[in-house]
Amino acid sequence: MSTSRPRRVGAFAAAALISVLGLAACGSSDDGGGDAAATNASGVTTITKGKLKACTHLSYKPFEFKEGSKVVGFDVDLTDLVAKKLGLEQEVVDIEFATITSGAAFAAKKCDIGYGATTITDERKKAVLFSDPYFEATQALIVKKGSGITDLPGLKGKKIGVQTDTTGQSYAEDNKGANGYTTVVFDDLPTQLAGVLAGRVEGAINDNGPLFDYVKDNPSTEVVKEFQTGEKYGLMVKKDDPNAQKIVDAANEAMKAAQADGTYNTIYKKWFGVDAPK
Structure with a gap:
């Protein structure tokens, strides 16, 4: 049987028009950071002032992987859009995948949001709150x-x-x-x-x-x-938490806007070499 072409996965997502090359996520340790948690102008409280700490598990190219000292990828660029909408800068935390999908990383205040080409399942919904789907696989x-x-x-x-x-x-x-x-x-x-x-x-x-x-x-x-x-993939936040609900609401708004204004397609083509499926 010949190799089939990838079903270059769909999209439902991402935010305000910005350069996809502009906001680059930086790697970080998985401690709580030096600055105290703070509520910014968007009304969202984050673990570290001015930062949207994002947990993922490296390496999962082309969604999240290291290029030199930077963490880059499709998921990273989409989450940069969410951070931008919230008036924050994304900071990536590399952590075991199961600690994200189980909700443990959020309970331990390791991150404000999580991703990792993560399929939305009923079992995972018991532990975390997902965004709207942004990718089909x-x-x-x-x-x-x-x-x-x-x-x-x-x-x-x-x-x-x-x-x-x-x-x-x-x-x-x-x-x-x-x-x-x-x-x-x-x-x-x-x-x-x-x-x-x-x-x-x-x-x-x-x-x-x-x-x-x-x-x-x-x-x-x-x-x-x-x-x-x-x-279908989704971003993750802490379940049953009003502050996390604000983050996921902003993520959904950001992804919907990016889908409408073409930003999502630009990011998609950057990482997959083809236009996103309609």
Whole structure:
């Protein structure tokens, strides 16, 4: 089976017209910062004065990854729009993914907002409050070229790599019994895909966007199958918190405005090389 083209994922999102090259998020430690929390002119109280602290888990190219000392990516640019609307500057905190989706990072006051190409699920909604969806995605299978594997049945008796605490892991586990493979859990996307290259696993399942991005730089690999899981990404904030509700309301307004004025499409094309789906 030939490699399918990515379903270059949809959009519902992002804010006021600004240069997508202008606001760059800086890396940070995951402490509380030196300045005390403060309420700014937008009426939002943040952990650190003047900052919108954003938790994510690196690296997940092209959504969030390091380029030199800066954290860049599609999610980063969108959240810059949210920060701009609130009169703040984004500050990125690299933290374990599960601490964001479980709500622990918000409870511990590590961040004001969170992202990480995060699929909105009913289970996650129990722990965090999501923004409106801003991106559509699905799961995909990546293998080494020439492997002869084109779908999950071809992995019978073999090993497949999954990233911990992801919907890709859930999909692989749900289909393990029917296809007879063994799952191997990796902590992050880079080590998962390195496992495919090194032959530690015969394939890997993750979101289609990062996998199609990966094969561009690693032509010895190919995406052989997409599984239409109908996933949508959202930004995350603390659940059942009036202040966090203000942040997510601003995020929804920012993303809606960016969709209307073309800013979203500019950001999308910057990271994916094509126009955003209508």
